[in-house]
Amino acid sequence: MRPTxxxxxxxxxxxxxxxAQDSSSHIGAVPAFVTNAVNDPARQAxxxxxxxxxxxxxxxxxxxxxxxxxxxxxxxxxYFTRVFSAIVGSKGHVYVVWPxxxxxxxxxxxxxxxxxxxxPHYANVTVLTQPANQxxxxxxxxxxxxxxxxxxxxxxxxxxxxxxxxxxxxxxALKPGxxxxxxxxxxxxxxxxxxxxxLHRIDPAIVKQQVVAAGFVFDGESSAxxxxxxxxxxxxxxxxxxxxxxxxMYRFRKPAK
Numbered sequence: 001m002r003p004t005x006x007x008x009x010x011x012x013x014x015x016x017x018x019x020a021q022d023s024s025s026h027i028g029a030v031p032a033f034v035t036n037a038v039n040d041p042a043r044q045a046x047x048x049x050x051x052x053x054x055x056x057x058x059x060x061x062x063x064x065x066x067x068x069x070x071x072x073x074x075x076x077x078x079y080f081t082r083v084f085s086a087i088v089g090s091k092g093h094v095y096v097v098w099p100x101x102x103x104x105x106x107x108x109x110x111x112x113x114x115x116x117x118x119x120p121h122y123a124n125v126t127v128l129t130q131p132a133n134q135x136x137x138x139x140x141x142x143x144x145x146x147x148x149x150x151x152x153x154x155x156x157x158x159x160x161x162x163x164x165x166x167x168x169x170x171x172x173a174l175k176p177g178x179x180x181x182x183x184x185x186x187x188x189x190x191x192x193x194x195x196x197x198x199l200h201r202i203d204p205a206i207v208k209q210q211v212v213a214a215g216f217v218f219d220g221e222s223s224a225x226x227x228x229x230x231x232x233x234x235x236x237x238x239x240x241x242x243x244x245x246x247x248x249m250y251r252f253r254k255p256a257k
Contacts, residue, residue: 028060030056030057030059030060031060031065033065033066033087034056034059034060034083034087035056036086037059037083037086037087038050038055038056038059038083038086040082040083040086042082042086042121043082043083043086046079046082049079052243052244053079053225054224054225055079055080055083057222057224057225058080058147058183058222058224058225058249059083059087061181061220061222061224061249061251062143062145062179062181062251063143063179063251064084064087064088064142064143064145065087065088065142066087066088066089066091066092067088067089067091067092068087068088068092068141068142068143069088069092069093069094069095069139069140069141069142069143070084070088070092070093070094070095070141070142070143070144070145071095071097071137071141071143071144071145071173072084072094072095072096072097072144072145072146073097073099073135073144073145073146073149074097074098074099074102074146074149074152075096075097075098075109075113076106076109076147076148076149077109077112078096078109078112078113078116080145080147081094081096081113081116081122081125082116082122084145085122085124085125088124089124090123090124092124093124093125093126094124094125094126095125095126095128095137095138095141096113096117096125096126096127096128097128097129097130097135098110098113098127098128098129098130099129099130099131099132099135099153099158100129100130100131100132101131101132101157101158101159102132102149102152102157102158103129105157110127110129113125113127114127126138131159132153132158132159132161133159133161133162133165133166134169135166135169135170135173136169136172136173137173140173140174140175140178141173141174141175141178142174142175142178142179143174143178143179143180143181144170144173144174144178144179144180144181145181146181146182146183147183147184148183148184148185148236148247149184150182150184150202150207151184151185151193151195151196151200151201151202152196152200153166154193154196155196155197156197163193163210164210164213164214167180167210167211167213167214167216168214168215170214171214171215171216171254174254175254176254176255176256176257177253177254177255177256178253178254179219179251179252179253179254180211180216180251180252180253180254181249181250181251181252182207182211182248182249182250182252183225183247183248183249183250184201184202184204184207184247184248185199185200185201185202185236185245185246185247186201186202186203186204186226186230186232186245186246186247186248187199187201187202187203187232188203188232188233189203189205190203190205191203192206193206198235199233199234199235199236200235200236200237201232201236201245204248204250207248207250208250211250211252212252215254215255216252216253216254217252217253217254217255218250218251218252219251219252219253220250220251221248221249221250221251222249222251223249224249225246225247225248225249226246226247226248227244227245227246227247228246229244229246230244230245230246232246
């Protein structure tokens with residue numbers, strides 16, 4: 001094959017290869033329903049964090065749509081809950097899950113979730129409190145989502161939940177074709193789960209391995225929350241990096257059949 005022809009073919013192939021390797025949230029426009037949800041006046045107090053947390057990129061990557069149902073694990077302050085609620089709308093629903101063990105450590109945020117669900121503006125939000133090793137959903141959902149908390153499940157205070165158990169329960173909670181979206185703090189490559197209870201980080205490679213082992217298909221990743229300046233060797237609460245850690249964002253799909 002002539003060099004010029006080969007060069008053209010390689011140039012045509014490279015964009016497709018790049019897309020397959022990084023299904024980045026930066027690709028394509030943000031859907032109008034995401035923009036409208038982010039601009040909801042009811043979440044005015046969250047706006048100052050939007051640029052840092054790349055909320056539009058995260059929601060686009062999670063592929064949540066109006067009318068869908070979402071199961072959010074350990075919702076914290078409700079930052080993502082409020083956007084999910086606005087996106088799925090009155091025909092959709094958001095279930096926020098507080099593992100009983102985690103709720104004991106974070107009573108204020110649990111109270112905040114209950115207060116949010118009692119607000120008529122968030123009538124499509126339901127709070128579920130259940131044992132960490134007994135994750136379940138009232139009905140099959142379109143998306144299961146967790147941010148910065150996958151690494152908590154195997155820790156002692158959560159009852160050392162086996163990741164295989166967690167991922168199987170997430171698999172069972174999803175509709176065929178549903179998505180399992182995980183955001184978490186990056187630990188050093190090859191460290192597995194050794195930093196989950198110390199630095200509060202986890203190796204992305206072990207997460208991918210564990211989730212795929214449960215029957216999921218890896219469906220893409222986003223670099224929107226990556227930060228190459230994070231050394232990966234300090235606690236995520238260290239003032240030098242808190243709020244700006246290097247985070248991976250993975251999307252896994254339950255096979256349609």
